[in-house]
Amino acid sequence: MMLSILNKFLRVTRKKGDEWKDVVFPQKKNTFLIKCLGLLVIFISLSIFWDKVGNAIPRINFLGGLINLLLIGLLIVFWLGTTYLSIKGYLALFKRNKSWIANNLAYMIGSLKLYDEEYFETTNKDKVVREKRITRVIRIKYKETDKHVFVRIMRDGDRFTSEATKLGENLESSLGLELDSTNQTVHYAEYVFLKHKDERIALDSTVTSVNDSDEIKITGNISYELHKVPHSLIVGGTGSGKSFFILGKIVSYLKLSPQADLRIIDPKKADLSLLRFVTGFENKVATEANQICRILRETVELMEQRYTDYFNDVSAFGKTYRDFGLPPVIIIFDEFSAFMHSVDKKVAKEALDYVFTLVMKGRQAGVMIEILMQRPSADDLPTNIRAQMGFKAGLGAMDSIGYNMIFDTNNVEYKTVIEKGGGYIQIDGKHTAPVYFETPYIDKEFDFIAEIENLMQGR
Structure with missing residues (x-):
């Protein structure tokens, strides 16, 4: 069971450069208090685990308790490793789609108003209130490798379909990267950026x-x-x-x-x-x-x-x-x-x-x-x-x-x-x-x- 838990945390924290990620807009903000409470829950849970397992270690008198000491040492190492992976995995959940790429692309969406809004009426304390809500957002996916950043603007048949092929200059400015190549299909327009400026060679x-x-x-x-x-x-x-x-x-x-x-x-x-x-x-x-x-x-x-x-x-x-x-x-x-x-x-x-x-x-x-x-x-x-x-x-x-x-x-x-x-x-x-x-x-x-x-x- 513990092995499966460790594998789960490793899967969460493993770098997945070959997977496409969605740009979320508007971005959700996580409060510092929620993060602290989450870390506290993880720490208490692992502490209880340490206490239960530690008390379960049999008192072995053979060789003057040397084996018992070794077991305790291994348990400490295991507990510290599990704590580290737990905290790292927890923080990775908050960082999901919060990379600099996602942040910059979300900022571009807001700046260029690549979304549609509609007015909705709600009742608040017997008063009718009209408020704007975002009903549609341009769909953008991205992935990152050692040398390139790939950005796909999805072409879904809405008003953003024509915009998808015209965003090269805006994407360059938003990401601060040099556009290497483009590719256009029926379903998306793909932009490939160099993470490092191309070098002029001798x-x-x-x-x-x-x-x-x-x-x-x-x-x-x-x-x-x-x-x-x-x-x-x-x-x-x-x-x-x-x-x-x-x-x-x-x-x-x-x-x-x-x-x-x-x-x-x-x-x-x-x-x-x-x-x-x-x-x-x-x-x-x-x-x-x-x-x-x-x-x-x-x-x-x-x-x-x-x-x-x-x-x-x-x-x-x-x-x-x-x-x-x-x-x-x-x-x-x-x-x-x-x-x-x-x-x-x-x-x-x-x-x-x-x-x-x-x-x-x-x-x-x-x-x-x-x-x-x-x-x-x-x-x-x-x-x-x-x-x-x-x-x-x-x-x-x-x-x-x-x-x-x-x-x-x-x-x-x-x-x-x-x-x-x-x-x-x-x-x-x-x-x-x-x-x-x-x-x-x-x-x-x-x-x-x-x-x-x-x-x-x-x-």
């Missing part, structure tokens, strides 16, 4: 050092596996940090094992075009239209050859290029919009057809493409290609139309980006909506060309 930390891993880290909390998220779209104007970001990704790809096979397309002949002077990049950097189409064509041919060589019978079922030890082949296509506007329609269509083939078939064969643009344009990059981009990032400040083109969503509240290298990111399998992030930190004195040369020589 470039040296972007590649996971675990053997056989192709994980690329973007921030302290955001990372992805290259073979699961093969194609990327990165948009950012002058001063957004886009150039440093892509150079950093190039360094990360060259640190992979096996080292990535990179092909660079830079129609504006900007910084990326200078990689043609690095040993190992001969014939892999294109700046002219004919060179660009050649690299795209050769990469498509390589992809098809991989399918012929490695995926030609049933033994390849479920396998990817990694199972055959093949290096990823990555095309980095900078200034995509500029290229599409600088060539005739025939060349543009040819290049676009190659890009479409790569994004549709390249993942399993390990052939990937990263498209970089200064401004988002649905005309330059068709929807059927954008939809295949598992990694999407928008750097720097841009309007909602630009974000909507990149992420194909129009129900996200975007904050103004003021930090260079800051922006929004969405990775398939990681995010259900774009989240704010900051690109890896790169020291101003860092020499990209020298680092890339060293990595190419060590391949």
Whole structure:
């Protein structure tokens, strides 16, 4: 019986981070007197238990009462432990739904008047009194883990259903936490918050050092596996940090094992075009239209050859290029919009057809493409290609139309980006909506060309 009592108290006091809790509004206030009376009852009950059990211990004379002394000692330890668990369990009942999360969410409900009231008439000493009563409250659930706080606004078909998807900014302010992602279903709108601010990492930390891993880290909390998220779209104007970001990704790809096979397309002949002077990049950097189409064509041919060589019978079922030890082949296509506007329609269509083939078939064969643009344009990059981009990032400040083109969503509240290298990111399998992030930190004195040369020589 005592064992079952202890188990009950342990269940009460055990942390249950995986359970959803309801936010109660209005919150009930517990008086200090009630708490004291409860503690007194627990203490008296346990004292009576101690007295009854203590008197029941037989007086054993064997070995001079040593065994009797040992029993008394064990009983004292048991009594003190039971008292501690009882008091802790009792106080836990009062703390239920009284966490800082519940308190702050209840305060938000009151501040935003997310409840309905009606007047009721009551009789008090033969007088009719009208008083307001809360008849309906928005339903909010929450749970807490080591890294996140999850908040669900229930959509019950009442007037709060439309409000449920618009509370991101209010929740951020109420909890004082950074919104990590959102998820919307028929039944609820879910908001996921980071308990600790995401850290901006150094470039040296972007590649996971675990053997056989192709994980690329973007921030302290955001990372992805290259073979699961093969194609990327990165948009950012002058001063957004886009150039440093892509150079950093190039360094990360060259640190992979096996080292990535990179092909660079830079129609504006900007910084990326200078990689043609690095040993190992001969014939892999294109700046002219004919060179660009050649690299795209050769990469498509390589992809098809991989399918012929490695995926030609049933033994390849479920396998990817990694199972055959093949290096990823990555095309980095900078200034995509500029290229599409600088060539005739025939060349543009040819290049676009190659890009479409790569994004549709390249993942399993390990052939990937990263498209970089200064401004988002649905005309330059068709929807059927954008939809295949598992990694999407928008750097720097841009309007909602630009974000909507990149992420194909129009129900996200975007904050103004003021930090260079800051922006929004969405990775398939990681995010259900774009989240704010900051690109890896790169020291101003860092020499990209020298680092890339060293990595190419060590391949």
